[in-house]
Amino acid sequence: xxxxxxxxxxxxxxxxxxxxxxxxxxxxxxxxxxxxxxxxxxxxxxxxxxxxxxxxxxxxxxxxxxxxxxxxxxxxxxxxxxxxxxxxxxxxxxxxxxxxxxxxxxxxxxxxxxxxxxxxxxxxxxxxxxxxxxxxxxxxxxxxxxxxxxxxxxxxxxxxxxxxx
Amino acid sequence: xxxxxxxxxxxxxxxxxxxxxxxxxxxxxxxxxxxxxxxxxxxxxxxxxxxxxxxxxxxxxxxxxxxxxxxxxxxxxxxxxxxxxxxxxxxxxxxxxxxxxxxxxxxxxxxxxxxxxxxxxxxxxxxxxxxxxxxxxxxxxxxxxxxxxxxxxxxxxxxxxxxxxxxxxxxxxxxxxxxxxxxxxxxxxxxxxxxxxxxxxxxxxxxxxxxxxxxxxxxxxxxxxxxxxxxxxxxxxxxxxxxxxxxxxxxxxxxxxxxxxxxxxxxxxxxxxxxxxxxxxxxxxxxxxxxxxxxxxxxxxxxxxxxxxxxxxxxxxxxxxxxxxxxxxxxxxxxxxxxxxxxxxxxxxxxxxxxxxxxxxxxxxxxxxxxxxxxxxxxxxxxxxxxxxxxxxxxxxxxxxxxxxxxxxxxxxxxxxxxxxxxxxxxxxxxxxxxxxxxxxxxxxxxxxxxxxxxxxxxx
Numbered sequence: 001x002x003x004x005x006x007x008x009x010x011x012x013x014x015x016x017x018x019x020x021x022x023x024x025x026x027x028x029x030x031x032x033x034x035x036x037x038x039x040x041x042x043x044x045x046x047x048x049x050x051x052x053x054x055x056x057x058x059x060x061x062x063x064x065x066x067x068x069x070x071x072x073x074x075x076x077x078x079x080x081x082x083x084x085x086x087x088x089x090x091x092x093x094x095x096x097x098x099x100x101x102x103x104x105x106x107x108x109x110x111x112x113x114x115x116x117x118x119x120x121x122x123x124x125x126x127x128x129x130x131x132x133x134x135x136x137x138x139x140x141x142x143x144x145x146x147x148x149x150x151x152x153x154x155x156x157x158x159x160x161x162x163x164x165x
Numbered sequence: 166x167x168x169x170x171x172x173x174x175x176x177x178x179x180x181x182x183x184x185x186x187x188x189x190x191x192x193x194x195x196x197x198x199x200x201x202x203x204x205x206x207x208x209x210x211x212x213x214x215x216x217x218x219x220x221x222x223x224x225x226x227x228x229x230x231x232x233x234x235x236x237x238x239x240x241x242x243x244x245x246x247x248x249x250x251x252x253x254x255x256x257x258x259x260x261x262x263x264x265x266x267x268x269x270x271x272x273x274x275x276x277x278x279x280x281x282x283x284x285x286x287x288x289x290x291x292x293x294x295x296x297x298x299x300x301x302x303x304x305x306x307x308x309x310x311x312x313x314x315x316x317x318x319x320x321x322x323x324x325x326x327x328x329x330x331x332x333x334x335x336x337x338x339x340x341x342x343x344x345x346x347x348x349x350x351x352x353x354x355x356x357x358x359x360x361x362x363x364x365x366x367x368x369x370x371x372x373x374x375x376x377x378x379x380x381x382x383x384x385x386x387x388x389x390x391x392x393x394x395x396x397x398x399x400x401x402x403x404x405x406x407x408x409x410x411x412x413x414x415x416x417x418x419x420x421x422x423x424x425x426x427x428x429x430x431x432x433x434x435x436x437x438x439x440x441x442x443x444x445x446x447x448x449x450x451x452x453x454x455x456x457x458x459x460x461x462x463x464x465x466x467x468x469x470x471x472x473x474x475x476x477x478x479x480x481x482x483x484x485x486x487x488x489x490x491x492x493x494x495x496x497x498x499x500x501x502x503x504x505x506x507x508x509x510x511x512x513x514x515x516x517x518x519x520x521x522x523x524x525x526x527x528x529x530x531x532x533x534x535x536x537x538x539x540x541x542x543x544x545x546x547x548x549x550x551x552x553x554x555x556x557x558x559x560x561x562x563x564x565x566x567x568x569x570x571x572x573x574x575x576x577x578x579x580x581x582x583x584x585x586x587x588x589x590x591x592x593x594x595x596x597x598x599x600x601x602x603x604x605x606x607x608x609x610x611x612x613x614x615x616x617x618x619x620x621x622x623x624x625x
Contacts, residue, residue, distance in 0.1 A: 001200070010189055017186055026175060031184050039192060046196035047203070103174040122171035150168055157167070 001049060009049045012058065013042055020066060026119045027070045029108040041069040063124060064134045067116050074112045106156040114149035117142055206612070213605055220598055240265055240286035240312070240576040242536070243585035248553040249565045253280060253293050254591025260335035261290030261591065263312035265576055266517075268534075269303060269568040272558035278565075279303070283332050286312045286576050289586045296330035296337045303569075304328065305379075307350045307451070309357040312573030316350060316360050316393070321378060323347050323368065327360065329393065341396050348389075349382040351410040352419075352451045355575060359432070361390045361410040361419065369473075383408055383481045388421060390432060401434050408466070408482045411453035413496075420454055420496070422447040424482050425466055429496070441498050445485070449516045452574055454496060457522035460541065461496045464489065464516075491516055491525070493541045514539075518574035526577055534567040549582040 001009070024034040024041075044065050045052055052061045107115050113135075120131045121142075128146075132139045242265055249271060254261075265286035271279035281297040284290070297304045297317055304317035317328040323346060326339040342348075346364035353360050363386025368377060388401035388410065401407075401421075409422035413429075420440070421428045427440045427447050440461065447466040454461060465485030473479045490513065514527035520538055526549070527537045536550040558565040593601070 001197075006193070010193065013192070014189060021183075021186060022180065025180065025183070026178070031182065035184070035187055039187060039195070042192055043196045043199050046193075047200055102178070103171075104178050118171065119175075122168065123175040125172070146168075153167055153171075 001046065005049055005053070008053060009046060012053075013045075016059070016062070020062065023063070023119060023123060024066060024070070026107070026123050027067065027112075027115060029104060029115075033073075037070045037073050038066065040073065041066040044069065060130075060134070063120075067120065067134055068136075071112055071116060103153075103157070106153055109156055110149055110152045114145050114152065117145045118149050118153075121146060206616075209612075213608065216601065217605060220593055220601055238287055240573070240580040241583045242266075242550050242577075242580045243284075243289055244550050244582060245585040246284060246534075246550060246552045247289065247291055247585070247588035248555060249278070249280070249558050250291070250588070250590055251278075252590055252593055252597055253282065253291050254594065255295040256283060256292045256330060256332055257295050257335050257337070259292065259591035260332055261285045261292040261589070262287055262333055263576070264308060264315075264332050264573060265312060265580060266570060266572050267294060267306065267308045267315060268570040270552075271565055272563040274563050276560070278558045281306075283315070285589075286573060286580070288589060290589045290591070292332075292591055294330055294332075296328060305350055306569065306571065307353050307360065308571040308573050309353055310355050310573055310575030311357045312576050313357065316353060318348050318350050318362070319378075323366075327391065327393070340391060340393050342391065343398050347378045347381060349379050349386060351388075351407070352412055354412045354416040354432075355414055356416050357575070358394060359390050359392050359412075359416070361388060361412070363387065363407045364389055380481060382406070383483060384479065388423075390419075399432070399434060401430065403434075403437065404428065404430075406482065409448055409450040409453075411448050411451060411461070413454050414456050414458050420448045420461055422450075422466065422482075425468070427461070440494075440496070442494065443492065446492060446494075449491060450484070451571075452516055452518045455493075455522050455541075456519050456578060459496055459522065460493045462516050462525065463492045463494055489513055489515070491527070491539075515570070517570060517572040518577040520577055520580075526572065528567075528570055530567075532564040532566045534570065 020041075021034065021038055024038040025031060028034040028037055041062070045062055048065075052058050052065075055061045107118065110118075116135060117131060120126045120134055121128075126134065128139045128142050132142045135142065240263070246266075261283060263286045264283040266284045268282055268284075269279055270282050271277075273279055281294040281303055283292050283294050285292075294306075294315055297306060297315070299320060301322075302320045304320055306315050306317045308315055313331065313333050315330045315332065317330065318324060324342070325345045326341050329338045329340060331337065344366065346366055347368050348362045348364040351361045351363060363382035365378075365381050365385050365387070369381055369385075384406050386406050388404040388407040389398055390401075391398045404421050404423045407421060407423050411420045412432075413419070417432055419430050419432060421430060425445075425447060427442050428437055429440055430437045442463060445465055445467070446463040449462040449464045453463070465488040466482060467485045468480050468482055470478055470480045514529035514537065517526045517528050517536070519525050523541050525539050525541060527539050527546075528534050529537065530552075534552045535548055537546045538549050539546040552565075552567055557563065
C-alpha cells in the first residue's frame with residue numbers, strides 16, 4: 001500500500017475504532033475474542049482498502065467485513081475445538097431468579113447467526129434488507145432468524161418481558 | 166416488546182471491563198505482513214500450478230493423437246549428447262522417432278543405473294528402449310540403418326524369435342525363427358530388411374555361464390540370415406564359426422569373418438571368394454563395407470585359448486584388445502592377390518559407420534565417449550559429438566559410461582552435425598508424476614492448515 005493510502009487507512013481506523021470495537025464485542029461476547037476478530041477484519045480491510053475507500057459507504061463495507069470475519073472465526077477448526085458447546089441454540093425453558101441473564105450473557109447462549117442478526121438490526125440499526133445484504137442471505141432468512149433470536153431472548157430474559165407488559 | 170428495548174439494552178451492556186484498545190502500529194505491521202505473505206503465497210501457488218500444468222501437458226499422449234510417420238528431413242547429430250536422467254520416458258509410452266544412435270548409458274558399481282537409450286535423428290529426443298530390458302540384463306541389439314527399429318535377441322538363453330522394437334510407433338513385434346537357437350546378432354542389411362547372426366542349437370556348459378552365448382557362437386556359431394518381413398531364413402553352414410559380418414552397400418553380398426579368414430559371399434550363398442587381408446586383420450564388425458563398395462575396414466583379430474571343463478583346449482576368435490586401430494583394404498582384391506592398405510591406420514576407437522565413401526565415424530572413450538569423423542586417408546579428424554561429461558551416475562558416486570553404441574548407418578551418410586538443443590525426454594514417468602502430485606498436495610494441505618491456524622492466532 002502506498003503511503004497516502006496507508007495514512008488514510010490509519011486515520012479511518014483510529015476514528016472508527018471505538019465503535020467497531022463495541023460492535024465486535026456485542027458479536028463475540030468477550031473482549032479478547034472481540035479484539036481478535038476486529039484485528040482480523042481490519043487486516044482484511046487493509047488489503048482491500050482502496051476498494052473500501054472508494055465505496056459510497058465505507059462503514060457498510062467495514063461492517064460487512066467485521067460480521068463475516070466473526071462468522072468465519074467461529075467456524076474455524078481451532079474455535080470449534082476450544083469452544084465446544086459455547087453457543088447452544090435452544091436455551092433452557094425455565095430459570096430461577098439467580099440464573100436470570102443480562103443481554104450479554106443471553107447473547108452468548110444463542111447461535112452466532114442469530115447473534116449477528118440482532119447486533120446488526122438492534123445495535124447497528126440496519127433494516128431487514130441491509131442486514132440481509134451484510135450477511136449475504138435473503139430478507140426472509142433475516143426475518144426468521146430475528147424471530148427465533150427474539151424468542152430465545154424472551155425465554156432467557158423473562159424479567160425484561162415482564163417489564164414491557 | 167423486547168425488540169423495542171434491545172437498542173437500549175445493547176447500550177446498557179457493561180463495558181467497564183474493556184481492556185485498552187489495541188495500538189495501531191502493531192496492526193499496521195501485521196497488515197503489511199499479511200499483504201506480503203499473500204503475495205508470496207500467490208507466487209508459490211502460481212509456480213506450483215505451472216509445474217502441475219507442465220507435468221499434465223507432458224503426460225498428454227501426443228503420440229496417440231499424431232501417428233508417427235517416417236520423417237523426410239535431413240537427419241542430424243547433436244554436438245553434445247545429453248547426460249543421464251532418471252526421468253527419460255520409455256519408447257513404448259512416448260516414442261521419440263527414428264534414432265541416429267542407440268547406446269547403454271549409466272553405471273552399476275553399487276546401484277544399477279543403466280538405461281538403454283535411443284537418441285533421435287531429427288531432434289534432441291532421448292528415450293529408454295524398454296523392450297531391451299529383461300530380468301536377466303539387456304538384450305543384445307542392432308539398430309536398423311534407417312534408424313526406425315532395433316533388433317534384439319535373448320541375452321542368456323535359447324530363443325525362437327527375434328524381438329523388433331519400433332522406435333517410431335513405439336510397439337514391439339517378434340520374428341519367428343525356424344528352431345530354438347542361441348544367437349549373436351552380427352549385422353543388418355542396408356535396406357533394413359535382413360539380419361545376419363551366428364547361432365548354435367544348444368549352449369555348452371561354459372556357454373550357459375554369463376556372456377556365454379557370444380562365447381559359444383564365436384566358437385561354433387553358424388551364419389544365418391533371416392528376412393525380417395517374411396521370417397525366411399538362409400543358413401551358411403560353410404561359415405562356422407562366424408565371428409563378424411558386414412553387408413555390401415547393395416545388400417547382395419556379405420563380408421564374413423570366420424576364424425582368422427575373411428570371405429565375401431552372395432546373400433544366397435552361391436558364390437564365395439576369399440579376400441586377402443594384412444596379417445592378423447579381419448573385417449570390422451557390422452559396418453566394414455564402405456558405401457561405394459570399394460573398401461573394407463579392418464581391425465586386429467586374435468585368439469584366446471583355454472582348457473574347458475572336459476580338459477580340452479578351446480579356441481575363440483575375437484577382436485584384438487591391444488591394437489584397436491582401423492586399416493582400410495580393397496574390397497575387390499582377389500584371393501590370389503595381396504592385401505592393399507589404403508591410407509594410414511586410424512589409431513584408436515570403434516568404427517560406428519561411414520559418413521561418406523572416404524570418411525568414417527569413430528567413437529572412443531568409455532566414460533565420456535567422443536564421436537570423431539575420420540578420413541580414411543589418415544588426414545586430420547574432427548570431433549562431431551561427445552557425451553556430456555558433466556552428469557554423473559549412482560548419486561554422483563560414479564561417472565556415467567557408454568556401452569554397446571550402434572549407429573543408424575544409413576542416416577549417418579547424410580546426417581548433419583548441429584548444436585545440441587534442450588533434451589526432450591518425453592513425459593515424466595508415472596512414479597515421478599505421482600511423487601510430484603503427492604508433494605504438491607502435501608504442500609497445499611500444510612499451507613491451508615498453517616493459514617487457518619495462523620488466522621486463528623493472529624492476535625496472540
